[in-house]
Amino acid sequence: MTTRPTRVLAIASSGGHWVQLRRLAPAFAGHDVVYASVRPEDGADVAPARYHVVADATRWDKVGMVRLALQVLVLLIRVRPDVIVSTGALPGFFAVRIGSILRRRTVWIDSIANCEELSMSGRRVKGAADLWLTQWPELAAPGGPEYAGAVL
Numbered sequence: 001m002t003t004r005p006t007r008v009l010a011i012a013s014s015g016g017h018w019v020q021l022r023r024l025a026p027a028f029a030g031h032d033v034v035y036a037s038v039r040p041e042d043g044a045d046v047a048p049a050r051y052h053v054v055a056d057a058t059r060w061d062k063v064g065m066v067r068l069a070l071q072v073l074v075l076l077i078r079v080r081p082d083v084i085v086s087t088g089a090l091p092g093f094f095a096v097r098i099g100s101i102l103r104r105r106t107v108w109i110d111s112i113a114n115c116e117e118l119s120m121s122g123r124r125v126k127g128a129a130d131l132w133l134t135q136w137p138e139l140a141a142p143g144g145p146e147y148a149g150a151v152l
Helices: 016-023 042-044 062-079 088-099 120-124
Strands: 005-010 031-035 052-054 083-088 104-107 132-133
Touching: 005 062, 005 088, 016 031, 016 042, 016 083, 042 052, 042 062, 042 083, 052 088, 062 088, 083 088, 088 104, 088 120
Parallel strands: 005 031, 005 083, 031 052, 083 104, 104 132
Antiparallel strands: none
8 A cells, every 4th residue: 555645735924924834844844735825926936846826815804805715715625735844824713723623633823033922823823733832932832833943
């Protein structure tokens, strides 16, 4: 019996979140990795891996948030990841929350930019992320998030 490699969905918004997610690529070696972010041109960063574009939205754009959540749900149904990994912002938040409901393993790594407090998304994934990490030791707390080092 042949087992397939673990399928990982690596998802984040653009900018620093995307840079940090790409820095995790060595950890995904040997796995079937699918990436997703908000800018079509970011797919070149991870070629030849599969890449999907989802809507870019903010918490102030309620219609955009609903659209993004639906796109992430469809993406999760199509990709069927075993594990979801995100370094942040809204696309990752929805992937972790919906992935948790779909009983997928989830990993949230809060952005290194959040040195004084967790991001809003980072605070709200509590209970949904199987592994909930901060990149600042002073933000680690009993019950999470945990500190295991920095990506950058």
